[in-house]
Amino acid sequence: MDRIKARRIGVNMTGADTAAKDWNVLQYLQFEDERSRPSRDLLAQVRLRSARRVVDLGCGPGNSTELLVERFPEAKVMGVDASKEMLRWARERLPECVFLEANLVDWTPPEDTDLLFANAVLQWVPEHQSVMRRMLGGLAEGGVLAVQMPDNTREPSHRLMMEVAARRPWAETRALAGMARAELPDAESYYDQLKPLCRQVEIWHTVYEHVMDGPETIVEWFKGSSLRPFLAALDAAAGDQFLRAYGAEIARTYPRRVDGKTLLRFPRLFVVATR
Amino acid sequence: MDRIKARRIGVNMTGADTAAKDWNVLQYLQFEDERSRPSRDLLAQVRLRSARRVVDLGCGPGNSTELLVERFPEAKVMGVDASKEMLRWARERLPECVFLEANLVDWTPPEDTDLLFANAVLQWVPEHQSVMRRMLGGLAEGGVLAVQMPDNTREPSHRLMMEVAARRPWAETRALAGMARAELPDAESYYDQLKPLCRQVEIWHTVYEHVMDGPETIVEWFKGSSLRPFLAALDAAAGDQFLRAYGAEIARTYPRRVDGKTLLRFPRLFVVATR
Numbered sequence: 001m002d003r004i005k006a007r008r009i010g011v012n013m014t015g016a017d018t019a020a021k022d023w024n025v026l027q028y029l030q031f032e033d034e035r036s037r038p039s040r041d042l043l044a045q046v047r048l049r050s051a052r053r054v055v056d057l058g059c060g061p062g063n064s065t066e067l068l069v070e071r072f073p074e075a076k077v078m079g080v081d082a083s084k085e086m087l088r089w090a091r092e093r094l095p096e097c098v099f100l101e102a103n104l105v106d107w108t109p110p111e112d113t114d115l116l117f118a119n120a121v122l123q124w125v126p127e128h129q130s131v132m133r134r135m136l137g138g139l140a141e142g143g144v145l146a147v148q149m150p151d152n153t154r155e156p157s158h159r160l161m162m163e164v165a166a167r168r169p170w171a172e173t174r175a176l177a178g179m180a181r182a183e184l185p186d187a188e189s190y191y192d193q194l195k196p197l198c199r200q201v202e203i204w205h206t207v208y209e210h211v212m213d214g215p216e217t218i219v220e221w222f223k224g225s226s227l228r229p230f231l232a233a234l235d236a237a238a239g240d241q242f243l244r245a246y247g248a249e250i251a252r253t254y255p256r257r258v259d260g261k262t263l264l265r266f267p268r269l270f271v272v273a274t275r
Numbered sequence: 276m277d278r279i280k281a282r283r284i285g286v287n288m289t290g291a292d293t294a295a296k297d298w299n300v301l302q303y304l305q306f307e308d309e310r311s312r313p314s315r316d317l318l319a320q321v322r323l324r325s326a327r328r329v330v331d332l333g334c335g336p337g338n339s340t341e342l343l344v345e346r347f348p349e350a351k352v353m354g355v356d357a358s359k360e361m362l363r364w365a366r367e368r369l370p371e372c373v374f375l376e377a378n379l380v381d382w383t384p385p386e387d388t389d390l391l392f393a394n395a396v397l398q399w400v401p402e403h404q405s406v407m408r409r410m411l412g413g414l415a416e417g418g419v420l421a422v423q424m425p426d427n428t429r430e431p432s433h434r435l436m437m438e439v440a441a442r443r444p445w446a447e448t449r450a451l452a453g454m455a456r457a458e459l460p461d462a463e464s465y466y467d468q469l470k471p472l473c474r475q476v477e478i479w480h481t482v483y484e485h486v487m488d489g490p491e492t493i494v495e496w497f498k499g500s501s502l503r504p505f506l507a508a509l510d511a512a513a514g515d516q517f518l519r520a521y522g523a524e525i526a527r528t529y530p531r532r533v534d535g536k537t538l539l540r541f542p543r544l545f546v547v548a549t550r
Contacts, residue, residue, distance in 0.1 A: 044319060187484045187540070192533040203538075207480040209462045258467040263478075265462070 034210050038268050039064040039119040041206060042148045043071055045272045051075040051114035057104055057135075058082075058121025062090030065097060068117055075114070080107060104131060109138055116145045123149040123181055129193045136197045136273060143275045150225075151205060151269040153183045157218060160249040161230060170242060176233055181226070184269055194273045202272045210264040215251040218264050219243060309485050313543050314339040314394040316481060317423045318346055320547045326350040326389035332379055332410075333357075333396025337365030340372060343392055350389070355382060379406060384413055391420045398424040398456055404468045411472045411548060418550045425500075426480060426544040428458045432493060435524040436505060445517060451508055456501070459544055469548045477547045485539040490526040493539050494518060 051072045056065040059079030069077050079099040081087050087099045104125050109116060116135055122128040136145050152158055158180065165176040187203045194201050212218055223231070223243075231239045254262045326347045331340040334354030344352050354374040356362050362374045379400050384391060391410055397403040411420050427433055433455065440451040462478045469476050487493055498506070498518075506514045529537045 041316075188532060188538060191484070191486075191538060195532065195534050201486075203484040205480075205482040207482070209466070209478040211466075211476075257463060257470065259470050263463060263466060 034208075035120070036063050036067070037208065038148050038206070038270075039067055039117075042119060042146050042270055042272070043067055043117070045202060045270070046071075046115060046117075046144055046146050048072075048115055048142075048144055052112045053078065053110060054115045054117065055080060055109050055113055057116055057118040058124075059090055059099065060086045060121075062093040062097075062099075064117065064119045065090060065094055068115075069094065069097065072115070076112075078110075080104070109135060111138070111140075113139060114143050116143075118145070118147045120148055120150060122147055123184065129185065129190065132190075132194060132271075132273070133197060136194065136275060139275045141199075141275055145271075145273045145275075147269075147271040147273075149184060149269050151184045151267045152226075153181055155265060155267065156253045157222060157250070157264065157266075158226065160246060160253065161222075161226065164242060164245045164249060165230060167245070170234075170238075173233055173238075176230060187269070190269075190271050194271070198273045198275055200272075200274045202270075204270050205267055206270065207265060207267040210266055212254075212262045212264050214256060214260070215254050215262050216247060218250050218254055218262065219247045221264065309483075310395075311338055311342070312483065313423050313481070313545075314342055314392075317394060317421050317545055317547070318342055318392070320477060320545070321346075321390060321392075321419055321421050323347075323390060323417075323419055327387045328353065328385055329390045329392065330355060330384050330388055332391055332393040333399075334365055334374065335361045335396075337368040337372075337374075339392065339394045340365060340369055343390075344369065344372065347390070351387075353385075355379070384410060386413070386415075388414060389418050391418075393420070393422045395423055395425060397422055398459065404460065404465065407465075407469060407546075407548070408472060411469065411550060414550045416474075416550055420546075420548045422544075422546040422548075424459060424544050426459045426542045427501075428456055430540060430542065431528045432497060432525065432539065432541075433501065435521060435528065436497075436502065439517060439520045439524060440505060442520070445509075445513075448508055448513075451505060462544075465544075465546050469546070473548045473550055475549045477545075479545050480542055481545065482540060482542040485541055487529075487537045487539050489531060489535070490529050490537050491522060493525050493529055493537065494522045496539065 051074070053076045054068050054072050056068055056077065056079045059065045059081050060083075062079060065077060065079045068075075077097050079087070079090050079094075079097060080102050081090070081099070082101065082103050084101060087101055090097075090099050104121070116139070122131065125131055132145060132147065136143075139145065162180050164170065170176050187205075190203055191201055210221075212221070219227075227243075227246075230242060234242055254264065256262055326349070328351045329343050329347050331343055331352065331354045334340045334356050335358075337354060340352060340354045343350075352372050354362070354365050354369075354372060355377050356365070356374070357376065357378050359376060362376055365372075365374050379396070391414070397406065400406055407420060407422065411418075414420065437455050439445065445451050462480075465478055466476055485496075487496070494502075502518075502521075505517060509517055529539065531537055
């Protein structure tokens with residue numbers, strides 16, 4: 001992350017914080033513009049005119065929280081995340097908001113919540129359809145649960161993680177086998193699960209074609225998200241070897257286009273459920 | 276179309292116009308809210324702050340033209356369509372705009388055009404990638420070509436039109452065989468064709484899950500668009516028989532959900548190219 005970007009997102013990179021830099025946060029923020037398009041697309045379909053309280057579920061370093069503050073200046077905006085490190089960055093970025101460390105599996109939103117915004121988080125939560133039902137159950141009439149999740153487990157970018165993990169020597173690292181996220185249920189399943197609790201359930205997928213500088217940039221992108229569990233299970237040298245093998249497959253599968261760039265096809269699921 | 280909707284879109288349904296009602300226009304407007312979401316989504320990604328002239332290519336009855344007038348109040352907004360009937364409705368809806376009858380294959384936009392907006396039209400234009408290149412060639416630096424096309428030829432809704440058309444007695448109506456639209460090229464192909472002319476090319480697909488009252492509503496929907504060439508090749512009785520056979524297949528393939536509604540999966544391709 002360069003200093004200009006650091007300034008733009010309000011992060012202090014000098015002094016005490018420099019030492020505490022967390023590569024996951026930096027890695028994640030590296031593609032902030034591309035990663036924020038889905039949250040802007042999700043927010044565009046939330047038709048609330050105003051809100052008493054807005055909760056950003058899985059707020060991360062506060063990118064999406066900032067969008068919510070801009071859109072609902074009258075609301076109490078609150079961020080919830082399980083990562084202390086992410087919350088520290090979020091608090092520095094948005095000192096006027098409340099940020100809370102909690103696990104979404106059993107956390108219950110305050111009663112005056114009008115919007116629950118869950119951008120790119122519920123894919124990590126087991127049985128997330130039950131969590132969505134429970135959260136919706138706590139909203140008053142007219143309250144909205146807005147959800148976006150990557151739905152890219154069938155994409156080459158993900159299949160190749162599994163293919164490489166199945167090779168020697170990684171096949172012997174038993175932990176790797178269970179690292180991939182499960183496939184998301186289909187649109188019909190979300191509709192049938194949520195509609196009995198809701199006045200309206202809108203569902204769509206958007207398949208972004210992100211323009212990347214090259215295949216190696218695709219590897220960089222996933223180092224900040226889906227590759228994390230794989231790398232966490234390996235020591236540094238084994239992790240580098242894994243990344244090289246994965247990178248070679250990515251370069252074969254995502255060729256450069258006419259201008260030398262590479263397109264990263266990235267499907268995402270959106271659900272906007274209104275009580 | 277009921278009178279309330281007619282009033283909302285500014286169409287005079289009394290007097291001389293009543294006699295001239297064109298079922299295609301009425302059929303098309305029947306799902307106006309669902310059909311306008313894609314043009315709103317497309318417009319949201321056009322980042323021009325202002326425009327001198329905006330052209331709505333394939334303006335139809337003026338739904339998308341109206342969005343353009345709202346978004347660019349300072350611009351000269353112009354609609355172009357090949358259908359006299361559609362243009363008549365558009366002129367009544369937006370008397371302040373200029374509407375022009377022309378074929379996009381050889382029509383050239385005025386020199387001061389800053390935005391060419393082509394919502395749900397280029398899928399009907401043969402060799403439309405060449406048309407896009409030619410149109411882009413006429414834009415000044417910073418000018419935008421924004422395109423949305425249904426990309427649903429691989430969906431059951433379309434495969435079933437072809438399947439029914441291949442049955443007796445319709446298989447003998449030779450015209451039916453050539454009725455289906457060709458598949459769209461993939462995202463990479465649009466990128467490689469347009470990027471050499473452009474500073475930036477953004478591409479994505481959105482797969483809408485339209486909530487329909489039931490399978491029969493899906494048939495109604497396509498009567499206003501993709502079924503039109505099939506029905507035009509048949510007389511009224513044969514057309515009814517075709518619709519009944521198609522409707523039976525649709526009912527089998529698009530089951531009702533928990534609340535009795537049916538989800539119509541509808542993929543669309545979006546391209547926003549900036550000179």
